[in-house]
Amino acid sequence: MLEIRNLKVIFETDRGAVRAVNGLDLSLEKGKILGLVGESGSGKSMTLLSILRLVPYPGKIVEGEILFEGEDLLKKSPSEMREIRGKDIAMIFQDPMTTLNPVFPVGEQIRESLRVHNIIKPEREGILGFLREKDRRKKEYEKVVELMEKVGISYPEKRYFSYPHQFSGGMQQRAIIAIALSCNPKLLLADEPTTALDVTIQAQILDLLRKINEVNGTSIIFVTHDLAVAAEFCDEIAVMYAGQIVEKGPVDKVIGEPKHPYTKGLLKSIPKITRKKEKLYAIPGNVPDLASLSPKGCPFYERCEEAVEECKEVELSLIEVSDGEFVRCIKYL
Amino acid sequence: MREAKVLKRVLYTIPIMLAIAITVFIFMRFTPGDPVDIMMGKESMVSQQDIELLKREFNLDKPIYTQLYIFLTNLLKGDLGKSITKGVPVIQLIRETLPATIELALAALMLGLLIGIPIGIISAVKQNSWLDRSMMAISFTGISMPSFWLGLILILIFSAKLNLLPSQGRINFLISIPKVTGFYTIDSLLNGDWEAFVSSLRHLFLPALTLSAPLAAVLARVMRSSMLEVLRNDYVVFARAKGVPEKLVILKHAVRNALIPTVTVLGMEVGALLGGNMIVENVFGWPGIGRLVVNAIFDRDYPLVQGVVMFYAFTFVMANLLVDVLYTYLDPKIEL
Numbered sequence: 001m002l003e004i005r006n007l008k009v010i011f012e013t014d015r016g017a018v019r020a021v022n023g024l025d026l027s028l029e030k031g032k033i034l035g036l037v038g039e040s041g042s043g044k045s046m047t048l049l050s051i052l053r054l055v056p057y058p059g060k061i062v063e064g065e066i067l068f069e070g071e072d073l074l075k076k077s078p079s080e081m082r083e084i085r086g087k088d089i090a091m092i093f094q095d096p097m098t099t100l101n102p103v104f105p106v107g108e109q110i111r112e113s114l115r116v117h118n119i120i121k122p123e124r125e126g127i128l129g130f131l132r133e134k135d136r137r138k139k140e141y142e143k144v145v146e147l148m149e150k151v152g153i154s155y156p157e158k159r160y161f162s163y164p165h166q167f168s169g170g171m172q173q174r175a176i177i178a179i180a181l182s183c184n185p186k187l188l189l190a191d192e193p194t195t196a197l198d199v200t201i202q203a204q205i206l207d208l209l210r211k212i213n214e215v216n217g218t219s220i221i222f223v224t225h226d227l228a229v230a231a232e233f234c235d236e237i238a239v240m241y242a243g244q245i246v247e248k249g250p251v252d253k254v255i256g257e258p259k260h261p262y263t264k265g266l267l268k269s270i271p272k273i274t275r276k277k278e279k280l281y282a283i284p285g286n287v288p289d290l291a292s293l294s295p296k297g298c299p300f301y302e303r304c305e306e307a308v309e310e311c312k313e314v315e316l317s318l319i320e321v322s323d324g325e326f327v328r329c330i331k332y333l
Numbered sequence: 334m335r336e337a338k339v340l341k342r343v344l345y346t347i348p349i350m351l352a353i354a355i356t357v358f359i360f361m362r363f364t365p366g367d368p369v370d371i372m373m374g375k376e377s378m379v380s381q382q383d384i385e386l387l388k389r390e391f392n393l394d395k396p397i398y399t400q401l402y403i404f405l406t407n408l409l410k411g412d413l414g415k416s417i418t419k420g421v422p423v424i425q426l427i428r429e430t431l432p433a434t435i436e437l438a439l440a441a442l443m444l445g446l447l448i449g450i451p452i453g454i455i456s457a458v459k460q461n462s463w464l465d466r467s468m469m470a471i472s473f474t475g476i477s478m479p480s481f482w483l484g485l486i487l488i489l490i491f492s493a494k495l496n497l498l499p500s501q502g503r504i505n506f507l508i509s510i511p512k513v514t515g516f517y518t519i520d521s522l523l524n525g526d527w528e529a530f531v532s533s534l535r536h537l538f539l540p541a542l543t544l545s546a547p548l549a550a551v552l553a554r555v556m557r558s559s560m561l562e563v564l565r566n567d568y569v570v571f572a573r574a575k576g577v578p579e580k581l582v583i584l585k586h587a588v589r590n591a592l593i594p595t596v597t598v599l600g601m602e603v604g605a606l607l608g609g610n611m612i613v614e615n616v617f618g619w620p621g622i623g624r625l626v627v628n629a630i631f632d633r634d635y636p637l638v639q640g641v642v643m644f645y646a647f648t649f650v651m652a653n654l655l656v657d658v659l660y661t662y663l664d665p666k667i668e669l
């Protein structure tokens with residue numbers, strides 16, 4: 001249902017073009033959950049924003065295709081794009097505390113998405129149009145209450161009129177999910193939806209997302225830097241590094257038998273409770289500066305423990321190593 | 334609940350007003366010159382006896398603390414005293430000139446909001462464009478330009494050179510309209526007198542524009558910077574991701590939040606508006622409180638100056654209270 005081909009997003013800065021997303025290929029089938037994993041600054045969030053064409057200034061999409069149900073989103077007009085946002089593709093953000101508008105009641109913010117996408121159709125206009133508006137509002141209100149109930153907000157009739165600051169972080173994230181669900185989207189983009197929440201709430205939110213996936217058949221792209229969460233929650237995993245996918249495949253393959261040295265490093269750096277007290281493993285070095293990244297060669301070269309001389313020069317694309325499993329590494333050429 | 338809190342805030346203003354009253358009283362007495370001397374001027378025809386008489390009438394012969402006591406006790410009774418030079422109650426003079434001042438101030442406030450807020454929004458949305466840059470340059474000029482100078486320049490251009498707009502007074506002196514509210518624009522409309530309405534609007538325009546210029550400039554700059562701040566927020570991106578049309582994202586989601594800091598500034602600017610009207614009313618011969626008080630200061634008309642300043646202070650305090658109340662509507666996180 002979603003296929004991204006050779007997506008490139010650059011940010012024009014004083015220091016030159018920063019390639020935030022650098023030739024990304026990704027695909028997602030209907031009803032599946034794809035985990036997009038990587039360090040901060042690897043381009044995960046930019047990839048999601050690109051799908052909605054909401055890359056913030058001065059960033060822009062310079063190349064590629066984003067096929068959603070066979071149609072290229074990058075070729076859509078702004079108004080067509082607006083129709084798609086929130087209705088076919090919804091997004092939830094990392095920090096629920098800053099995602100809801102502080103000056104409007106939570107219920108009204110959920111109702112707004114019903115309204116902008118005409119979910120409750122206005123009845124025939126006429127002289128008594130304003131009466132029907134009241135009627136429409138009431139129906140929308142009922143739908144909002146139903147949505148709030150569905151995502152696990154208790155006392156929805158009362159909570160409808162509460163302001164975001166009167167909600168806890170977990171409740172805010174539920175409200176945001178209610179907004180995302182309001183139009184029954186086909187694809188849900190979740191940008192680290194549990195990072196800002198504590199662990200018990202995190203589990204509840206994940207359960208809620210899984211339920212949505214199972215009941216509504218909503219496909220989900222789940223961005224996280226937490227491999228453990230991704231392993232538990234996703235069907236497929238794509239590992240991102242410096243704006244590219246370095247490895248992708250079914251979750252058991254990527255987690256069970258990682259191929260790319262970067263994925264291996266990430267997995268090794270997860271602290272294990274069974275392990276004795278020892279220094280935690282960390283991948284040496286830092287994420288490369290995306291402004292001065294050489295267009296040639298593997299971007300992970302500098303930090304890679306298995307690097308060879310050719311890595312500096314080689315032009316790589318994703319290599320299929322087994323059914324549905326892809327790696328971008330010279331070792332599998 | 335809200336009403337009770339508002340009432341409490343109103344009660345808090347009483348000590349503030351009292352402090353202002355004492356300050357004004359003391360400062361006025363420290364000003365060199367004596368009202369009676371100034372009134373009598375060089376006309377030495379007045380006998381010493383008459384002067385003594387006059388001084389006694391206005392309690393000027395008593396020690397300062399007695400004068401202060403009389404002033405404060407009268408003030409508590411709501412009596413602002415009698416003007417020394419005009420011989421009529423101060424409250425009557427204020428009442429006569431107040432409509433002119435309010436009309437001018439409201440017109441300036443409206444112009445300031447109508448010019449400043451949209452410029453701020455547009456500048457922020459089109460950040461760093463030539464439009465933004467030129468509007469900010471103009472607003473900077475607006476802030477830096479003293480209003481007496483701007484007023485004179487406007488008179489020079491629109492009245493003297495182009496002969497488009499009148500430069501003095503509230504209305505064509507040949508027109509008279511019955512007083513209802515005291516606002517000439519409204520009274521003329523109520524009276525169905527179109528000619529008077531146009532004339533009063535034409536008279537109002539230049540002084541209101543002069544008075545509003547610094548206000549509009551400040552509002553534009555504050556609105557722009559708070560819009561830029563707000564537009565960076567997650568909830569703006571989220572609103573777009575919901576599919577909210579861009580116009581609504583700006584005008585509903587962003588502006589509502591950006592107005593919060595702007596309203597604070599507006600409250601403070603009311604003071605500038607009051608101060609500005611003294612100058613503008615004098616430049617444009619506008620028969621309002623500003624002109625009244627400036628003349629009163631020159632004449633050392635103690636009761637009149639005290640009365641008008643008390644009135645100014647009261648207006649300022651009330652305007653700020655109003656802003657605080659407005660705040661609670663704009664920002665749900667704030668309570669009175």
